[in-house]
Amino acid sequence: MWTEFEFYNIDNKSNQNILIAKLSDIGFDSFNESEVSKLKAYILTKNVTESFLEDLKIATYYKFKFSSLKNQNWNHLWESNxxxxxxxxxxxxxxxxxxxxxxxxxxxxxxxxxxxxxxxxxxxxxxxxxxxxxxxxxxxxx
Known part of the structure; x- marks a missing residue:
């Protein structure tokens, strides 16, 4: 299972790139950069613990929300569209x-x-x- 994190109020592309680098270092696997002010990041659910969330709050400075994603074949979904x-x-x-x-x-x-x-x-x-x-x-x- 994967967990999607959505980070808000990112003020520019440079800060978004810095955030992506920080998140990559702590285990995030992929990112959706569709908006400069917002970033979606994905990590395996098994890595999301209480201590991880506390560390994330300190490391990123950005407000975020997160939710579990249901298992699905993303390649098949993309191909069918x-x-x-x-x-x-x-x-x-x-x-x-x-x-x-x-x-x-x-x-x-x-x-x-x-x-x-x-x-x-x-x-x-x-x-x-x-x-x-x-x-x-x-x-x-x-």
Missing amino acids: FKPILIQNKCFIRAPFHQKIDGKIDVIINPKMAFGTGHHETTRMMVAELLNLNFIPNNILD
Whole structure:
């Protein structure tokens, strides 16, 4: 089981980075930095003891709340929320469980939490540029 801690009133990105470093040193495993003024940090529940909480109050200076997270397969959850994309109405990037669109270049990606889902802006730009190039009679290898 994991415990999620949410730290509040962080006044700037530098202080958020310092907090992440301190929390990493005491056993926190991963972080969600979606807002500068707030930080979510995750640690194994077995490491959260009364003395740990007291030490945490002294070490961080920030107000926080915490709650236990239910066990779930985070990779599966992320993968199931993978949305297909259509670039320039020509190239359809999708997972195997999405329906193919006839008449479009079909790129199938087995989504994992890694590079290559097509959602990053640079990937979209590169695919758009490839669509504008003439590769005939040449072959390409990626």
